[in-house]
Amino acid sequence: MACRDMDKAEAAQKEIIENSGNSNIVTRKLDLSDTKSIREFAELINSEEKQVNILINNAGIMMCPYSKTTDGFEMQFGVNHLGHFLLTFLMIDLLKRSRPARIINLSSMAHKWGRIQLEDIHSERSYHSRRAYGQSKLANILSTRSLAERLKDTGVTVYAVHPGIVRTDLKRHMNLALLISWKIVRPFTKTVEQGAQTSIYCAVERKLETESGGYYSDCKPSRCTSAARDDEMAEKLWKLSCQMLGITWD
Numbered sequence: 001m002a003c004r005d006m007d008k009a010e011a012a013q014k015e016i017i018e019n020s021g022n023s024n025i026v027t028r029k030l031d032l033s034d035t036k037s038i039r040e041f042a043e044l045i046n047s048e049e050k051q052v053n054i055l056i057n058n059a060g061i062m063m064c065p066y067s068k069t070t071d072g073f074e075m076q077f078g079v080n081h082l083g084h085f086l087l088t089f090l091m092i093d094l095l096k097r098s099r100p101a102r103i104i105n106l107s108s109m110a111h112k113w114g115r116i117q118l119e120d121i122h123s124e125r126s127y128h129s130r131r132a133y134g135q136s137k138l139a140n141i142l143s144t145r146s147l148a149e150r151l152k153d154t155g156v157t158v159y160a161v162h163p164g165i166v167r168t169d170l171k172r173h174m175n176l177a178l179l180i181s182w183k184i185v186r187p188f189t190k191t192v193e194q195g196a197q198t199s200i201y202c203a204v205e206r207k208l209e210t211e212s213g214g215y216y217s218d219c220k221p222s223r224c225t226s227a228a229r230d231d232e233m234a235e236k237l238w239k240l241s242c243q244m245l246g247i248t249w250d
């Protein structure tokens with residue numbers, strides 16, 4: 001488990017070991033808002049692990065006040081998209097050597113809220129926390145599509161997931177109006193166990209061996225918006241992401 005807060009990581013590790021009886025649970029420090037931390041984490045994993053078969057890019061931050069990552073990226077775009085994009089890039093050779101391997105990118109139905117603002121990707125001219133979250137989750141689906149193309153015939157497949165509306169801490173930055181709406185929909189929301197099911201499905205379901213690049217919800221393929229199926233934009237985003245991170249990934 002890659003976590004930014006090692007106290008929380010240790011508590012989660014203890015709980016998993018107690019509940020599963022599996023003591024082989026390892027925690028390592030990773031702060032996705034800092035490319036130095038991502039590089040250090042990847043270096044450690046690449047040296048420690050002979051094999052990685054499943055990478056779940058799960059971390060996320062939603063609708064926070066305007067802020068920037070250590071590298072100057074808008075926080076939601078920086079953590080939710082660029083952080084995972086760099087992490088995947090740094091682990092891709094290990095994943096390929098471990099084939100069959102799968103990458104799961106946590107997106108959201110909230111990809112509908114945003115568009116890719118190539119001309120103001122860090123929302124410096126105007127910031128709307130909900131739209132910026134939408135942009136980052138749209139970027140997750142577009143980069144999943146582009147990555148699937150690049151990974152053809154490598155034995156590594158990739159999936160984007162909407163987990164449902166799940167009772168987690170994600171709503172920590174929501175304003176009062178949204179928290180009230182949240183209370184209204186709460187009876188229809190998922191527990192964390194239910195919310196994890198589509199990620200698990202994409203990670204292990206045999207039927208998906210021959211599928212890659214799609215968007216899933218409720219343990220089945222789901223329809224995303226036309227903006228999320230725009231392969232031209234996906235390529236532009238890919239190039240821009242590489243440029244911002246100073247990497248070459250053709």
Ligand SMILES: NC(=O)c1ccc[n+]([C@@H]2O[C@H](COP(=O)([O-])OP(=O)(O)OC[C@H]3O[C@@H](n4cnc5c(N)ncnc54)[C@H](OP(=O)(O)O)[C@@H]3O)[C@@H](O)[C@H]2O)c1
Nearest residue numbers: 004005031032033058059060106107108165166168169170
């Ligand atoms: N909950 C929903 O209804 C919902 C709906 C659609 C999509 N999603 C997506 O599902 C994923 C999981 O979210 P969740 O609902 O489980 O929310 P959550 O309870 O807030 O969990 C998010 C996790 O991301 C970690 N994180 C945030 N910033 C990080 C950083 N800079 N570096 C490393 N880790 C970081 C958090 O770490 P800390 O514990 O240290 O804060 C937390 O463990 C997200 O990608 C989210 O966008 C959730």
